[in-house]
Amino acid sequence: xxxxxxxxxxxxxxxxxxxxxxxxxxxxxxxxxxxxxxxxxxxxxxxxxxxxxxxxxxxxxxxxxxxxxxxxxxxxxxxxxxxxxxxxxxxxxxxxxxxxxxxxxxxxxxxxxxxxxxxxxxxxxxxxxxxxxxxxxxxxxxxxxxxxxxxxxxxxxxxxxxxxxxxxxxxxxxxxxxxxxxxxxxxxxxxxxxxxxxxxxxxxxxxxxxxxxxxxxxxxxxxxxxxxxxxxxxxxxxxxxxxxxxxxxxxxxxxxxxxxxxxxxxxxxxxxxxxxxxxxxxxxxxx
Amino acid sequence: xxxxxxxxxxxxxxxxxxxxxxxxxxxxxxxxxxxxxxxxxxxxxxxxxxxxxxxxxxxxxxxxxxxxxxxxxxxxxxxxxxxxxxxxxxxxxxxxxxxxxxxxxxxxxxxxxxxxxxxxxxxxxxxxxxxxxxxxxxxxxxxxxxxxxxxxxxxxxxxxxxxxxxxxxxxxxxxxxxxxxxxxxxxxxxxxxxxxxxxxxxxxxxxxxxxxxxxxxxxxxxxxxxxxxxxxxxxxxxxxxxxxxxxxxxxxxxxxxxxxxxxxxxxxxxxxxxxxxxxxxxxxxxx
Numbered sequence: 001x002x003x004x005x006x007x008x009x010x011x012x013x014x015x016x017x018x019x020x021x022x023x024x025x026x027x028x029x030x031x032x033x034x035x036x037x038x039x040x041x042x043x044x045x046x047x048x049x050x051x052x053x054x055x056x057x058x059x060x061x062x063x064x065x066x067x068x069x070x071x072x073x074x075x076x077x078x079x080x081x082x083x084x085x086x087x088x089x090x091x092x093x094x095x096x097x098x099x100x101x102x103x104x105x106x107x108x109x110x111x112x113x114x115x116x117x118x119x120x121x122x123x124x125x126x127x128x129x130x131x132x133x134x135x136x137x138x139x140x141x142x143x144x145x146x147x148x149x150x151x152x153x154x155x156x157x158x159x160x161x162x163x164x165x166x167x168x169x170x171x172x173x174x175x176x177x178x179x180x181x182x183x184x185x186x187x188x189x190x191x192x193x194x195x196x197x198x199x200x201x202x203x204x205x206x207x208x209x210x211x212x213x214x215x216x217x218x219x220x221x222x223x224x225x226x227x228x229x230x231x232x233x234x235x236x237x238x239x240x241x242x243x244x245x246x247x248x249x250x251x252x253x254x255x256x257x258x259x260x261x262x263x264x265x266x267x268x269x270x271x272x273x274x275x276x277x278x279x280x281x282x283x284x285x286x287x
Numbered sequence: 288x289x290x291x292x293x294x295x296x297x298x299x300x301x302x303x304x305x306x307x308x309x310x311x312x313x314x315x316x317x318x319x320x321x322x323x324x325x326x327x328x329x330x331x332x333x334x335x336x337x338x339x340x341x342x343x344x345x346x347x348x349x350x351x352x353x354x355x356x357x358x359x360x361x362x363x364x365x366x367x368x369x370x371x372x373x374x375x376x377x378x379x380x381x382x383x384x385x386x387x388x389x390x391x392x393x394x395x396x397x398x399x400x401x402x403x404x405x406x407x408x409x410x411x412x413x414x415x416x417x418x419x420x421x422x423x424x425x426x427x428x429x430x431x432x433x434x435x436x437x438x439x440x441x442x443x444x445x446x447x448x449x450x451x452x453x454x455x456x457x458x459x460x461x462x463x464x465x466x467x468x469x470x471x472x473x474x475x476x477x478x479x480x481x482x483x484x485x486x487x488x489x490x491x492x493x494x495x496x497x498x499x500x501x502x503x504x505x506x507x508x509x510x511x512x513x514x515x516x517x518x519x520x521x522x523x524x525x526x527x528x529x530x531x532x533x534x535x536x537x538x539x540x541x542x543x544x545x546x547x548x549x550x551x552x553x554x555x556x557x558x559x560x561x562x563x564x565x566x567x568x569x570x571x572x573x574x
Contacts (some may be wrong), residue, residue, distance in 0.1 A: 017387065020447055031420075088305055092303055102309060107552040111531075111545075130335060169313075228508055245416060272414055280411060
C-alpha cells in the first residue's frame with residue numbers, strides 16, 4: 001500500500017491511540033510542569049520555591065544521595081553480574097535451568113520480592129533463635145545478628161541487593177543473547193594466537209556486545225531513577241532510605257502538596273531524558 | 288607451563304561453583320518463603336524455615352491454615368479477583384489499540400505519519416510520575432478514581448507507547464508487497480489488518496500480551512495512585528503491601544499472602560518463558 005490512503009481511514013487506526021496519549025501523557029505532563037511553579041493547591045504562582053525545596057531540603061538531599069548510591073551499585077551490580085552469569089552459564093551443563101532460576105524474580109511483583117527479602121533480613125535480638133536466613137548465617141559464623149533494614153547506610157545496600165536479585169536476570173538474558181551472537185571463530189582465532197580469557201573478554205567480547213550493553217545499562221539507569229516499590233514496601237523511606245519517587249508519592253498523598261510533588265516529578269523527568277535518549281537511539285538502530 | 292595454563296583458562300570447577308552459588312542465592316529466598324507459608328504460626332515465630340530440611344517429608348509439620356486465613360480474613364481472595372479484572376482490561380485494551388496504531392503507522396501512508404510516530408517515541412521518555420497529579424485531578428472530577436474502568440484506561444495510556452513501538456518494529460519487518468497484493472485483489476484495509484497483519488504477528492502479539500499482563504498484574508504504584516484507599520477494588524500487590532503494615536511480624540501469614548500474589552506470574556513465566564523474554568527485549572530483537 002505505497003499509495004496514499006486519504007480521508008479518515010488512517011485516523012480510525014491511529015486516532016484512538018493518539019487520543020489516549022494526549023489525555024494520559026502530553027496534557028498531564030504539560031500541566032505538571034505548570035503545577036511545579038504553583039503552590040500546594042495549585043492556586044498561586046510561587047516561582048522557583050518548589051525547586052528550591054527539591055534541591056535544598058534535607059529529605060530531598062537524602063533521597064538524591066540514595067538514588068546516587070542506587071545508580072552506582074545497582075547498575076554496576078546488575079550489569080556486571082548479568083554479564084558474568086551470561087558468560088559462565090554458557091559453559092555449564094544445565095544452562096537453561098540455571099538461567100531460569102536467576103531470571104525468575106523478573107516474573108513476580110516487586111512487592112512479592114520485597115516480602116521475600118524482608119523475611120530474609122528478619123532480625124531477632126542476639127541470644128534468641130534467628131528466623132531470617134542472613135542473620136542465622138551471621139550467627140553460625142560467630143557474628144552478632146544485624147538489623148539489616150534499620151541501620152543506615154547498611155540498609156540502603158540491603159535494599160539495593162533486593163534490586164539486584166530482581167533485575168540481574170533481565171541483564172543476563174539480554175547479554176546472553178548478545179554473547180551467543182558473537183562469531184565463535186573470532187574468539188577461537190584469538191585463543192589460538194595465545195590470547196588469555198581476560199584479553200579475549202576485553203578486546204573481543206566487550207566491543208562485540210557494546211549495543212546490548214548500552215541497552216541494559218540505560219534501562220537499569222532509568223529503573224534506578226524511578227525505583228519505588230522496593231522502598232515503599234520494605235522501609236517506606238524510613239531510617240535514611242528515602243528515594244526520589246517515594247518522596248514524590250509522600251508529597252502527593254501524605255502532605256497533599258501538589259507543587260512540591262510536581263517539581264520532584266519534573267526533576268526526575270529531566271534526569272531521565274538523556275538516558276532514555278541513548279536507550280531509544282540504540283533501539284532504533286537495531287530495530 | 289602449568290601455571291601459565293591456569294592463568295589462561297578459568298577451570299571448569301570454578302565456573303560450576305560460581306554458577307551453583309548464584310543459583311542457590313536466587314533460589315533459596317523463594318524456597319524459604321514457600322516453606323514458611325506452609326508452617327504453623329508457632330513454628331514460624333521461633334525456628335528458621337531451614338529446620339524443616341532435616342526431615343522435609345514429615346508432613347505433620349505443614350499446614351494450609353495460613354492460606355485459609357489470608358484468603359478469607361486477609362482479603363486475598365477479593366484481591367485475587369480484582370487483580371484478574373484489572374489485568375484483563377489493562378492488557379486487552381492497550382494491545383488492541385496498539386496493534387491498530389502500529390498497523391496504521393507502518394502500513395498506511397498518510398501525511399501526519401512521521402509526526403505521530405515521533406510523538407509516540409517521545410512519550411517513551413515521559414515517566415508516569417509526570418502524569419499522576421493531573422490525571423488524578425481529572426479522575427476525581429469524572430469519578431473515575433477507585434474504579435476498574437479508570438484503571439484499565441490508565442494502564443492503556445501508560446502501556447501504549449511501548450506497545451506501539453514494539454509492534455511497529457515488527458510490522459515494519461512484514462513485506463509491503465504482501466499488503467499491496469491483497470489491496471489489488473480488492474481487500475479492504477480492515478481485511479488486510481485482520482486477515483494478514485494480525486495472523487502474521489502472533490508471536491509478537493503473544494510476547495506483548497504476556498509482557499503487558501505481567502506488568503499490570505505486578506503493578507503497585509499505579510494502583511496506589513488511582514484507587515485511593517479503596518480495599519474493595521485493590522489488586523493483590525496493594526493488598527499485600529498493606530498486609531506488610533498490618534501483619535508486621537506475622538510471617539506465616541505474610542509469606543502465604545506473598546505466594547498467592549506470585550502464583551499466576553510464576554505459571555505464566557514457566558509455561559511461556561520464551562515469549563516473555565522476547566517481550567522484555569522489546570523492539571530490540573525481531574520476532
